[in-house]
Amino acid sequence: MPFFPQNEYHAAPAALATVLASFGVKVTPEDLVPEVYLPERKGSLQIEMMAAARRHGMVSYQLRAALRRRAARAPAGNPVIVRRTWDSGAAGTTRVAVGYDYRTAT
Numbered sequence: 470m471p472f473f474p475q476n477e478y479h480a481a482p483a484a485l486a487t488v489l490a491s492f493g494v495k496v497t498p499e500d501l502v503p504e505v506y507l508p509e510r511k512g513s514l515q516i517e518m519m520a521a522a523r524r525h526g527m528v529s530y531q532l533r534a535a536l537r538r539r540a541a542r543a544p545a546g547n548p549v550i551v552r553r554t555w556d557s558g559a560a561g562t563t564r565v566a567v568g569y570d571y572r573t574a575t
Contacts, residue, residue, distance in 0.1 A: 470487065470491055470548065470565075470567050471486075471487055471490040471491055472487065473486045473487055473490075473497065473498045475498065476498070478506070478511045478512060479498055479502060479506060480512075480562055480563040480564070481501075481505055481506065481512065481513035481518055481552075481563040482498040482499075482501035482502050482504075482505055482506055482513070483498040483563075484550050484563045484564060484565045485498075485501050485505060485518055485521060485522065485550065486498040486500070486501055487548065487565045488522075488548045488550055488565060489522065489525055489527060491548055492527060494525050494526065494527065496525060501521055504517065504520075504521040504524065505517040505518055505521050513563070515531065515552060518550065518563075519531070548565050548566065548567050549565070549566045550563060550564070550565055550566075551563070551564050551565070551566050
């Protein structure tokens with residue numbers, strides 16, 4: 470799995486670059502910042518992330534299932550972008566799941 474460290478507020482471009490690169494797309498987080506990052510929100514919207522993936526030749530879709538079911542795709546070789554929005558309404562965080570430990574999950 471490729472790894473791209475993130476710059477401040479660029480978790481989404483780094484996560485998307487990680488997933489796209491894992492499928493052979495030649496892209497960096499810096500390439501994706503203008504496509505997905507919204508400076509006024511200091512973050513990215515899901516719709517922008519999905520559109521960027523499609524612009525780079527990938528099919529992306531939203532899973533509205535519980536984290537356990539989303540992360541279950543990771544062992545099958547499918548990295549999953551997991552987005553978390555904080556209850557306070559503040560910007561959340563974006564991560565890539567590449568595995569899931571059912572023994573410690575709640």
